[in-house]
Amino acid sequence: AQSVAQPEDQVNVAEGNPLTVKCTYSVSGNPYLFWYVQYPNRGLQFLLKYITGDNLVKGSYGFEAEFNKSQTSFHLKKPSALVSDSALYFCAVRAYNTDKLIFGTGTRLQVFP
Amino acid sequence: DADVTQTPRNRITKTGKRIMLECSQTKGHDRMYWYRQDPGLGLRLIYYSFDVKDINKGEISDGYSVSRQAQAKFSLSLESAIPNQTALYFCATRRNTGELFFGEGSRLTVL
Numbered sequence: 001a002q003s004v005a006q007p008e009d010q011v012n013v014a015e016g017n018p019l020t021v022k023c024t025y026s027v028s029g030n031p032y033l034f035w036y037v038q039y040p041n042r043g044l045q046f047l048l049k050y051i052t053g054d055n056l057v058k059g060s061y062g063f064e065a066e067f068n069k070s071q072t073s074f075h076l077k078k079p080s081a082l083v084s085d086s087a088l089y090f091c092a093v094r095a096y097n098t099d100k101l102i103f104g105t106g107t108r109l110q111v112f113p
Numbered sequence: 114d115a116d117v118t119q120t121p122r123n124r125i126t127k128t129g130k131r132i133m134l135e136c137s138q139t140k141g142h143d144r145m146y147w148y149r150q151d152p153g154l155g156l157r158l159i160y161y162s163f164d165v166k167d168i169n170k171g172e173i174s175d176g177y178s179v180s181r182q183a184q185a186k187f188s189l190s191l192e193s194a195i196p197n198q199t200a201l202y203f204c205a206t207r208r209n210t211g212e213l214f215f216g217e218g219s220r221l222t223v224l
Contacts, residue, residue: 009153032211043117043203043215044156051211090155094211099144099163100171101213105155 002027004093004104012110013081021076021107023091030096033074035065038088038106047089050074061085081111116140119204119216127224132191134219136204142214144207145187147171147179149200150218156203162187194223 003026013019025031032051036044048059055067065076076089091104117138126132138145143164148156148171158171160179168179176198178190191198199222205213 006155034211034213036213036215041217043217044205044213046212046214049211099161099169099207100158101146101207102158102172103148103156105153 002093002095002098002100002102004091004102006089006091006104006107008107009105010108010110012112015083015111015113016080019078019081019085019109019111021089021091021109023074023076023104024072025074025091025093026072027093027095031074032094032096033065033067034092034094034101035059035063035074035076036090036092036103038090040087044090047076081109083111083113085109086111117204117206117214117216119202119219121219122217123220125222125224126194128195130194130223132194132221134189134202134204134221136187136189136216138185138187138204138206138214140206140208140214141184142206142208143184145181146205146207146213147177147187147189148203148205149173150203151200159189159202191221194221196223199223 005024034049035047038044050067058064094101146161147159162181165181202219204216
């Protein structure tokens with residue numbers, strides 16, 4: 001069975017500092033991994049994905065994520081946080097041979113001025 | 114105009130009532146999904162559809178039904194709503210490269 005864990009309910013970071021939002025996954029076979037962001041009263045927006053290839057994936061708004069197969073992790077990172085990055089972030093996984101995208105419980109990112 | 118449109122955006126109803134949430138898309142995607150979002154639980158998959166003839170149950174399909182009337186339309190029904198179906202519901206479409214595109218959500222409250 002597929003599953004995703006986001007161990008932190010909330011991450012707090014000062015503006016200008018680097019940020020990391022953690023995600024680990026469990027899936028049979030090769031994973032397809034995704035990050036989405038949700039701003040208040042909005043639907044989710046796609047940030048980035050890992051399908052194959054380079055373990056470091058770059059996405060929208062300066063975000064990137066690193067796929068680590070041995071640790072089954074796909075942490076979201078940004079070198080310098082902005083107040084406008086404050087939102088709810090979801091990690092999601094899909095096994096290569098299914099159409100079900102399973103989401104984690106979400107991590108609220110708060111960036112303080 | 115939004116690519117994925119959900120109606121209604123907000124609905125308050127009573128226990129036992131039948132409710133339909135509608136979703137339409139202009140992205141031309143074949144795959145469509147219904148998720149519900151609950152605080153602390155993230156998003157959970159209710160139903161998904163590959164095309165008008167292919168409907169599949171997700172993680173939490175009990176108490177829900179769906180209809181894929183056309184490639185562009187995918188509706189979610191609650192035949193007899195109950196309070197624990199109070200949630201934020203999202204429709205999404207999927208591009209062939211894997212990304213989902215979400216509607217703005219339908220907030221349902223069952224009293």
